[in-house]
Amino acid sequence: MTSAIGIDLGGTNIKGGLVDQHGTIRERHEIPTRAERGSNAVIDDLAALVNHLRRSGPVDGIGLATPGPLDLRNGRIIRAANLPGWIDVPIRDALAAKTGLPVTLENDANAAAFGEFTAGAGRGCQHMTLFTLGTGVGAGVIIDGRVLHGHFDNAGELGHMIVAVGGEPCPCGQRGCLERYSSADAVARRACIPSLERKRQGPPLSAEEVASRAQQGDPICAKVWNDACLYLAVACVNVQHAYNSQRIILGGGMSQAGDFLLSSVRHHLADQAWRLHNDLPEICLAELGADAGLVGAAALLHAHRNKTEKPACSK
């Protein structure tokens, strides 16, 4: 059984795991991201994490998931919103040099999608899309069993799909992006906008609380929740026409609402989606939670070495 080390570099924590070829985490370790010390120090921390994990047995290499945008061909982080000051960091080759292991680099949302594809809710299908509904809306797309990158390596940025022309402004410069309505943060924020807030007592709500109150009949929370699921259903329709995914998987904070999220989205999907073809995707919940990124990163290292993915490896 060959294993790889999967690493998910986030703005707060670095998650590492020794992952076998079936996507099972054999050992895991988590350390804080000391982003303020700069990229070199963090890469040292990554190398120490790798050396800690590889003591358990031989590994084929390292799969590294990071925020982006990335320059995949050259293994560089172009910049990363959660890692201030990280501009054009050649992280792939730096980590390979420090560890003597081949390193595969991937965008964190894509790695999470590949994780669900390998060992989670996407098992058994060659065409799937993962939405992670958290702070924003991240997404990763699998086409014919491979991660979709596109010409500029930014394919699958579905959180910025425009679902409401002229709608809420987004920091990205557009208006009406999906993530302005359907991320966990958007749901929490929209349940507290001043015009609505007057009618409700108490502190700001989390997305989970909004879902819970919506189920109990709170009209403001029901409206906000309904909008989130309506626009998510529109996004699913558009994903279907764009990629013809067999399965669309919902993860991130919003997916804590479980069956309530699924039933709300399916309700709107039945109402919105076309009746021409019998090609509607299955809508289901993610299974790997916060481990999806490191599992997917390790699986990508294996896939690259087996040449089922394009070689974005350092060695």
Place this chain on the structure above:
Amino acid sequence: MTSAIGIDLGGTNIKGGLVDQHGTIRERHEIPTRAERGSNAVIDDLAALVNHLRRSGPVDGIGLATPGPLDLRNGRIIRAANLPGWIDVPIRDALAAKTGLPVTLENDANAAAFGEFTAGAGRGCQHMTLFTLGTGVGAGVIIDGRVLHGHFDNAGELGHMIVAVGGEPCPCGQRGCLERYSSADAVARRACIPSLERKRQGPPLSAEEVASRAQQGDPICAKVWNDACLYLAVACVNVQHAYNSQRIILGGGMSQAGDFLLSSVRHHLADQAWRLHNDLPEICLAELGADAGLVGAAALLHAHRNKTEKPACSK
């Protein structure tokens, strides 16, 4: 120089051509589609067209573009809106049996995209999207130099991307589909809707006339044209986030407006598109016109035989 026969089977005409490996049409022939005589008779006509074209020299096989949806694995037309009564027609193998040549089958919009990719406005890029803005809005998507099909063979049905939630009803069962606003037919129809029509004299307008009047300052035509280009720009933004195409190519009747279409779409794109990344696609006009489908079909036969495309061949 090896050649292939490319055929584009439409509801009115069948276009055939002897196409070399560079996508140049060496000889062409067009016959009416006698759809009312049933699929067997039309397949006989296709075989006769092939035999006419192959007299000019040896050919590697036939690339056949047809309306869909198709079952590509089994080479069958599931049904075709323009060919009444054609249900589950095994057209690929039937034509191969009648001609003794290998046949590659492809959806007509995908074939047109592959034609532009091979020998038209998409030359030199590996990631492109073609919109054909005609009776409806067709689309074909090239990812890494290959046609995107998806799990159900219906990927890239971008005419039914929802761009206006709760908008105009579409015969597909959805509301607010792109093709309700941005097809040539939609532009012609919307310039004549009763509430607007009262203000305008004369017979119904074509999309080209609407464009022309919009340029001359006719307020109704300007509004209809502006809507078409706004929603097309939104579709381009969403295509960009979905596929990260290097180039988005506009063809079909609407593209007769040329620079006026390009400048209108680019204007809205500059207004709508995100400012986070420098990954905006080039927007340009199709080059092959009505020949794109047959050129692309022939090119797909070559690509399948060279194994740069998945083998959807009959032999």
